[in-house]
Amino acid sequence: MGHGYVYVPAGRHNAEVRVSLLADGTVRVVCATQDIGTGTYTVFAEVVSDRTGVPLDKIRVQLGDTALRQDPLPAGLRQQRLSYLPS
Numbered sequence: 074m075g076h077g078y079v080y081v082p083a084g085r086h087n088a089e090v091r092v093s094l095l096a097d098g099t100v101r102v103v104c105a106t107q108d109i110g111t112g113t114y115t116v117f118a119e120v121v122s123d124r125t126g127v128p129l130d131k132i133r134v135q136l137g138d139t140a141l142r143q144d145p146l147p148a149g150l151r152q153q154r155l156s157y158l159p160s
Contacts, residue, residue: 092121100127102134 090104102117118132 090117092125094127098131100125100132102132103138104134104136105138105140106136108136 088104088106090102093101093103095101100121102121104117106113108114113136114134117134118129121127121132122129
């Protein structure tokens with residue numbers, strides 16, 4: 074029997090996020106990244122709610138906007154770092 078594994082070093086990189094307050098009182102959060110089941114939509118909404126005081130049900134997260142700067146690493150690697158918030 075053999076054993077196989079993949080080692081990919083991870084690091085943090087910048088990605089662009091745009092937050093807009095709309096006339097109807099909702100907030101739109103837009104980013105080029107993707108969610109692969111790691112909670113990206115939830116984390117973005119929670120951070121914006123925490124920083125702005127806007128309730129979660131008034132925040133709309135839109136991912137996959139390729140007009141924004143993307144992290145240079147593949148999507149799967151990038152997702153694991155999105156929930157890291159510096160203290």
